Amino acid sequence: MTAPTRVEPDLSFLLDHTSHVLRTRMAAALAEIGLTPRMHCVLVHALGAERTQIQLAEIGGMDKTTMVVTVDALEKAGYAQRRPSSTDRRARIIAVTPEGAQVAERSQHIADGVHAAALASLPEDERAVLVRALNRLAAGHLATPAEAPGVRRARQ
Numbered sequence: 001m002t003a004p005t006r007v008e009p010d011l012s013f014l015l016d017h018t019s020h021v022l023r024t025r026m027a028a029a030l031a032e033i034g035l036t037p038r039m040h041c042v043l044v045h046a047l048g049a050e051r052t053q054i055q056l057a058e059i060g061g062m063d064k065t066t067m068v069v070t071v072d073a074l075e076k077a078g079y080a081q082r083r084p085s086s087t088d089r090r091a092r093i094i095a096v097t098p099e100g101a102q103v104a105e106r107s108q109h110i111a112d113g114v115h116a117a118a119l120a121s122l123p124e125d126e127r128a129v130l131v132r133a134l135n136r137l138a139a140g141h142l143a144t145p146a147e148a149p150g151v152r153r154a155r156q
């Protein structure tokens with residue numbers, strides 16, 4: 001028996017592989033300042049607006065347990081604190097400390113550098129085309145994941 005002939009590029013492999021490599025490079029770069037990508041995500045999004053732990057978990061595509069561990073690590077490092085929400089006394093928000101804001105600034109600079117390096121590896125005329133095409137897919141045809149058994153919810 002022979003394998004079926006591929007008639008289209010293996011888009012799943014290409015996106016999966018490049019995404020995996022980009023995530024590993026991001027994790028390695030952020031580790032140099034003692035952060036994980038999840039910690040970076042929580043800090044940056046908690047600075048952007050008053051958000052609850054649940055809201056930040058949704059933004060970062062984290063389950064409840066992972067979010068608790070991430071916020072615990074941020075609190076231990078002195079970068080964030082859990083505080084009562086100003087709009088809902090039952091809810092807890094994640095407030096970034098001044099030290100956490102400085103680290104978030106550094107981590108965003110690192111994240112931007114990782115992304116810039118990836119794009120810089122392409123010819124200049126292809127960079128904007130790639131970003132535009134990915135944005136179009138993310139907002140259009142590939143905006144909503146299919147419901148299927150064993151499929152994990154993607155990061156929003």
